[in-house]
Structure formats: structure tokens, C-alpha cells
Amino acid sequence: MSEAQTFIPGNLVRLADRRPHPEAGGSGAGAFATILFPPGLEALRDERGEEPDCFVDLNLDQIVGAAVARRDEDVLRPIFHSPCRSEEVVRYRQAVFADLERPEIFGIFPQFGEAMRGVHANLRYAGEISTGSHRNTVILRAAGLYCEAIAAFLRNLAALELESEGLKGLHAYLADYARSPSFLELARETAAQREALSRVSFGMLFSGDRVKVRKYASEPDYTTIILDRFARFRESGIAPPGPAKPKDDFSLNHIEEAILEFVSRLFPEAFGSLEDYVSRQGNFIDEVVARFGREIGFYIAYLDFIRPLRRAGLPFCRPIVSASSKATAVAESFDLALATRILAENGTVVGNDFQLSGPERLLVVSGPNQGGKTTFARMFGQLHFLAGLGCPVPGKAARLFLPDRIFTHFEREEDIANLRGKLEDELVRLHRSCRAMTADSVVVLNEIFNSTSLDDQIFLSTQVLERILAIDAIGVCVTFLDPLSTISEKTVSMVSTVDPEEPARRTFRIVRKPADGLAYALSLAEKHGVTYAKLRSRVRP
Amino acid sequence: MKTFLMHPDRDFDPRSPSPRESLPSAQDIELEVLLNAAAGGDRYFHDTMAAACAQAWDNDIETIRYRQEVLKDCLAVPALVRKFYDIAIEPFGRERSWSFSLYDRDAGQKVASGVRTLQSCLDVLERLRKTCAANADRFASRGFRQFFATLEKNLDDDWLGAARTDLTNLSFRVGLLLSAQVGGGGKAVGTVLRKPQRSDLSWMHRMISPAARSYTLQLHPRDDAGAQAFAELQNRGLVLISDAIYQSAEHVLGFLRTLRSELAFYLGCVNLKEQLDRIGEAVTFPEPQAEPNRFRCRNLRDTCLALTMEQRVIGNDIDADGKPLVIITGANRGGKSTFLRSVGLAQLMQQCGMFVTADAFGASLRSGLHTHYKREEDRSMRSGKFDEELVRMSGIADVMRRRALVLFNESFAATHEREGSEIARQIVRALLENDVTVFFVSHMYAFARSFLDDERALFLRAERDESGARSFRLIEAPPLPKSFGTDIFRRIFETPEAADARS
Incomplete structure (x- = not known):
């Protein structure tokens, strides 16, 4: 794939602009600023908080929602909402993805991300604490996590053969940073403080509504005495459990806080030294590291999201992208949102191919219902969106155009009471889309005008399609109107099919052929797997 | 300490299967x-x-x-x-x-x-x-x-x-002592339950021993959160022994x-x-057979029919040793379904360790009982009746293991006989090859006939005497090309109530 990626149809000029790859640990390190944009192109960042209009129709909201769930949504959502038309940015991200797709490289990131999230959470928390002894221990914990995270991450990076400009740049930057005197001093002091605190051993004597806090005075362990006494009741020896992990091992309640404050008075030297440390080292986080820690989540989230699909054997590829050529070719791709659901139900995901070459601009998909036409349309839209994010896309291979916008028009839920109003709304929306549309746009139309008469449908659909074709946008149109597939040399007819060998199983395969409106028949026994041949192999031993 | 009354080597698990996953065939064997x-x-x-x-x-x-x-x-x-x-x-x-x-x-x-x-x-x-x-x-x-x-x-x-x-000794009325260190974020770590000092337990001792430096926190009476925090801290020590006690x-x-x-x-x-x-129904303890393909009974009666009728019922004598396929044909209301049910029940009761209602009974152990009965029209089903039968068959195939017992009652008759027979034949062949034992009640002559030369098959037929009265006893006999159901059909279908029911 890497060779193919350097192929940029009709856009060779940009190659010359590309910066040389900085050597790992070399002088180019300072150039690294973000893992999302190559050095020099940071200005292309244009993140949107709100979902793009096409999100719901394309089920991208499900995909992104699942990908960012339980992660730093505020940071990640805007990245996922903002595809980029720059081939260079897309390739920069694709290269990072390519590195991360190697398990040994990917493996080091979740740990780092988790650690950095912990650092930030601790600092946020420390800001809310009024008791000095408590606040200082929290800041110390944050610094400890930070130093460990940097050291471990750098150690891990050094052991890897990185290929991408992004990760190489990061490595060089971190190597410099970790050698800096300020970082070395931070690490040394932090370790010393933690060590000192861990030697502070105290006793808590609870009786009724009081607790007395004092230094530990070598009282014997009571647990073993009790365990021995009751061993006979148990069927088999259970290992004495470790002390309970506190329900909340992150924050202290006011009782714990008060006890800690007493402990700090019992051990004034240790806590005085901690106070000094915090005033010197309180602001320890490096800006570039912090940003990387947040933004790498974009890559991790997406790869985590598609991992189960890959493991199930579904192909993903880094598409060859172009901002100028509309030559499009995709092999064995699928709807990412649907595939996720199907996989959860142990179903089979069917891949589909499509192409646009020469003058071809619009795929017109017809054929039997329930044959996967809508899914195909979603897939088309998703592919173009995901490609613009720089993400690997579903499919064995893909060559995709980077659109300026994706317009979607999907049949809405039927509302019998207001068909006329619905048609009007739909036309208003289409009109607005057509006006905003450019030759660089992608259009996804799914069963538009279904709520009106057949003649109307043909007339309206033809009118709309002709306008879109005149604008020269690319797209897909799902319809049961066969004639739409032949209105122009720019249209390509595709049909949902049934497998002649196995007519019972819906193939969900959409193939390039003239629309024929062929229906499919079901061979029931075959479908249910209870023919002789099928059933024979189904019985478990 | 184990009871071992149900299994010589393990506990019985008394959790009742939930109604949904209860024995799928329970309804068919009553x-x-x-x-x-x-x-x-x-x-x-x-x-x-x-x-x-x-x-x-x-x-x-x-x-x-x-x-x-x-x-x-x-x-x-x-x-x-x-x-x-x-x-x-x-x-x-x-x-x-x-x-x-x-x-x-x-x-x-x-x-x-x-x-x-x-x-x-x-x-x-x-x-x-x-x-x-x-x-x-x-x-x-x-x-x-x-x-x-x-x-x-x-x-x-x-x-x-x-x-x-x-x-009695196990109580902490006097005071609970814990030791700990200061961990990350000020959290107490390394909590250990300690035996309190003598001076902690008695006021007298406290008076006479020199007190170490200490600070005391008094919980405010209305501080519920604080009380909870107290409990949580103490639990960190108690948890070390609580599992042992609890277990x-x-x-x-x-x-x-x-x-x-x-x-x-x-x-x-x-x-x-x-x-x-x-x-007045006598019972006997069955003799489970280690060898495969054994089925032999004398005067095997349907336990549930007897319980429902509250009287003694007619039994059957069958020797199907070496015959994993039993095809039952013959007159309607001739006792076919009753026999099928008695086979399923006796198999189940044998494998539970129970007695059976028979004079003698012995069968190989089966890995499961599955029933595929003709269902009444199910209006909620959108798929056709035949489709529904195949869906159920597929459901059985999903859970079935080798050496299972399957009871078919008028299955696959929801389409025309040629098609139904072919499907049934394929299914039965596949099951036999998986060491599954099949009892099949069927009117489909084409289906029954296809196993006439098969050594694995035993054919039973519901008897019908000259007068048309049924004995409800099955005899060993090959299938006849025609069903005797015409009379019952007429009675059921050509009465006003039946017509109403149909409309």
C-alpha cells in the first residue's frame, strides 16, 4: 500500500512541497507540534463541535458515538466532525494509522493515553481541594504519573521501527524533552517525595463515633488470628484477601481528609518537604505532550472501534485519495455501522465494489427490497467522509475523491397525515442542497420522493438528478425507478441481486449491471439450514 | 460438606430453568x-x-x-x-x-x-x-x-x-484498630487489621499507661456522610476476614x-x-441401557394421560432394539400421539432416576429430548406455516447433540406431500447419521415408504378394528398408503362450530 500512496493523480505539484522526514532524535524534532497535521499545515485545523448534516443519515453518528464512548469526547468529537480536503494532511494521518496498525506499535498507546488522562484528572481535582496536605499529595500523584508515563512511553517508542512522519516527529520531540534538565529534576524529586510518604505509617483506632489517629506502634496482625479460627468452616482454603480497595481510590472524603491532616501533623518533616516540592514543581506538563496525549485518542478510538471487525476478517485499507480526480474505485467495502451491528449478532457482512471512471459520476442503485441498497448508499457516503478524516476505510482497496461536503437525502419516516407537506419539505431541502453543492461535493440520495405518485417520482427524480449531474458532483442514488439509471452517460446502473446458487439467502450484493427489477425466490429449507447436507453437519457432538 | 443425594459426586443444581428456556418439549409431552x-x-x-x-x-x-x-x-x-x-x-x-x-x-x-x-x-x-x-x-x-x-x-x-x-468471640464492640500508610493522593494504603492494645480496650489501662501523641476526630451526630466514611474505613480492615466468615x-x-x-x-x-x-397405575424402575439404539418396553403407558384421566390407560409393547428410527402411521385418534408422549416421558423419567409407568422399560441414554409437533395456526407469525416448521427444526438443530431423541408429530405436512416428504426424509437421514433416535408420527406415505427397505427403521401402525372403534394400541406394521382420517375430518370440519372457527 505504501507505494500506491505516493501516487497522486493530477496533483504532482504538491509532492515537491513536502518537507523531508525529520530523523528520529534528530534536529527536526522541534518541528513536531501535533499528530493531526504535518509541520507547517497546522493552520488547516478547522474543528467543528456540532455534527455535520450528513451524520445521522449515514449512521456516522453511531460510528463516532461508539468510537469516542468512554473517551475524551470533547476533544475527539470535533476531530471526527472535521474531514480535511488536503491530500497531505490525509496522508500524514494515514501514515500514522499505518504505524498504529502494527500491534507492537499500537500496544504502547492505550497505556500512555490512560496515564495522561490520569494526570489531567488529578490536576483538575487538586484545584478543588482546600486542605494543603491533601492537595499536595494529589499533585504529587499527578507528577508521578506524568514522569512514569513519559519515561515508559519514550522507552516503548525507542524500541519500535516507526515509519510515519508523525510518530517519528513525536519520538524525536520526546527524546529531547526527556533529556532536558527540568524534566530530570522533576522525576528525581517526585520519586523522593513518594518514597518518603510511603514510609509514614499510622494507626486509626475506631470506637463508636470517634477515630483516634496516632503513629503505628507495632500492634500484631489480627487477620491471621481470625482466619485460623474459622478455617474449619470452609470447604477449601480461601486465600486471605488483600485489603479492600477503597471504593473510590481517587478522591478523599472529608473524614479521610481530616485523618490525613492529622497524619501530616504527626509527621511534620515529610509533609513540610512535600509543600516545598509542590511550590517548585507544580506546573510540570509540557504543552506539546499534553496535546499529543489528547489527539492520539482519535487514532486509538478509531482503531479500537474497527478492531473487532478486522478480527472477524473484514478488510480495511488506506484509500488512495485525491482532491482533484474523481476516478473512484472501491473493492469489497461495507457499511461500517451495520457491520458493527451484524458482527454483534454473529451475522455475515457482505462486501460490495463500485467504480466511477471517465465521465461516470452517479451510481443508480435499483433492485429487490431488503437487498442492501440503503446500506450501499450509506457505505458510499461513509467512505468519502472517513477518507477525509485520514482513517482506514472498509474495503480491500479504495481510491476516493476528497469532497468539500457530503449531501444526504434519505427517505424520512412515513407520515401519512402530511404527505404533501413532506414532499414540499423534501423539495425545499433538495433545492437548498443543489444550490450549495459544488463540483467537489458528494451526494447520497436514498428513495427520495417515495411518498408521491409514480409519474411525479420519475419527473422529480429526473429533474433533480439532471441538476446534480450538471453540477458534476459525484454520488449515489437509490431508487426503484429503473429508468433513472440510464438518463445520462454519467450514470452507472447497479442492482441488488440474489445468488442463483443460493436463492434463499439474501446476498446483499450490489453489482454493476442494467436494472432489471428481478425479484428473488426463497428456497426455504436451504435458508433454514435443514436440508440433508446442511443438517448433517449442524448437530454437535 | 456435601449432601450427594442426587449425584454420587456433586451437588444438584436446583435452579429452575426460566419459563422461556425451560424444556422446549415440555408442552408436547404434557x-x-x-x-x-x-x-x-x-x-x-x-x-x-x-x-x-x-x-x-x-x-x-x-x-x-x-x-x-x-x-x-x-x-x-x-x-x-x-x-x-x-x-x-x-x-x-x-x-x-x-x-x-x-x-x-x-x-x-x-x-x-x-x-x-x-x-x-x-x-x-x-x-x-x-x-x-x-x-x-x-x-x-x-x-x-x-x-x-x-x-x-x-x-x-x-x-x-x-x-x-x-x-461468640467474634465481635468488635471494644474498638477496631487499623494501620495504614500514606499512598498516592493521600489515600490510606496497606490497611491491616491490628489487635488493639490493652489500653485501647479498657479505660483502666488507659489511665495507667503513658499516652502516645494522638489526634481524635469526633463525628458530628448529623454527619451521615461522615458516618458512612467511618464505616468504609473500618470495612477496609473487616473485609480481610469478612469473606472467610461469610463464605x-x-x-x-x-x-x-x-x-x-x-x-x-x-x-x-x-x-x-x-x-x-x-x-391404580403401577410403576417400575427402568433399566437404562449402556449400548446405543436400545428401546424396549412392555405395557408402556402415558403417565400424564393417566394423571389427567385419573384412570388406568392402555399401554404398548415395543421392541425397537437396534432401530433408531420408529415411524408411526395409521388411524387418526389411534393412540399415536399418546404413544409418542409416553416415549418422551419415559425417557425423561428414566434419565431423572425416576420410575416409569410400564411393566418393563429399558432404553439407551439420550443426550436430549426434542419434539417437533405440528402447531396450531399461529396468527402472530408472518412467515408461512411450512416456513415456521423449518424455523423450529432449525432451532432444534441449533441445540441438539448427537444421541438425542427427537419426536416428530405430523411434521412438515404443511406443504404438499411430495415436498414435505422430501424435506422430512432429508432431515431424518441427517439425524440418523448423527446417531439421533427418531420417533416420527406421520401421514405422509411417501416419506414413510422411503424407509421401507432401511434396516434402521421400525414401523408401527395405529390399529383400527372392523367397527371403526380404536384400540389405541400400536402394532408393528408397515405404512398403508391411505389415512383413516376422513371421518374425523368430516366431523370436525363440516359442523357449524368448525365452520365458525374457520371463518
């Missing part, structure tokens, strides 16, 4: 009738019997014989066994359950409820042991003998006395719970036997 007779109005008996039925297919011959022995003891002295049961259920009766309840909200409650439960259970076990010891000579089965031995070995007086003392209590309670369920199974069988005695 199992509910049997369960209700065994329950005698006690829901717990019902559910326990249902669980035993659901698990029947995993029992080996040894387990079946083991249970037969225990059941014979129970049938001999039912009153004694009911006495054992009454003692065993004490912890589960409503008015006493408070002292046997285990809360696991936190370590402190675990310790407290564990101690209380143990104290109560020990009382029950002691009485149970004494009752058993007094009557041990009236039991012959291995199951009961080793159960009594277990009680004697584990619950002797010395042990009970020592255990009670231990429990001990749970184990003893579990022993009683298992005993209850195992006795409930046998008492359910006793109830059932008493019901059948009342009707």
Missing part, C-alpha cells in the same frame, strides 16, 4: 401435568422437579441407578424423609429467615450476618444429625448412608461446641439449601407415586 402431580401444590417442588428434568440428559447410568436406590428408600419410609425435609427447610421459612439471611452490602454487615447465620445453622444441623442418627438403620441406599456419615463426621458435639465459642456461613447455608432441593426431588417422586397408586 410435562406440566407430571410436575403438578409431583408438586402436590408446593411451587418449590414443582420448580425443583422441573430443574431435575432439565438436567436429566447429563446423568450417566451410574447416577440413574444411584437415584433409583435413594428413591426406593424414600418410597419405603416417606414419613421419615418428610421429617428430614421439615428440618432442612427451617432456614427458608418466612418467620425465621431473618436469622439466616446474608447481606453482602459491606464487610461489617457481612461479618455480623455471617456470625448470626452460622449460629442459627449450627442449631438446625445439630437437630438434623440427631434425627438421622436415630433412624439410620432404616436406609439402605449408598446416597443416604454417605449422607448420614457426612453429618456424623462433620457435626460431632466437640466440633459444634468449639464452633459456637468461636462465633463459611454461605457454605453451611448452601448445604441446607442443597439438602432441601435434593429431598424435594425425591419427595416429589413420592407424591407422584402416591397419585399413581390412587389411580
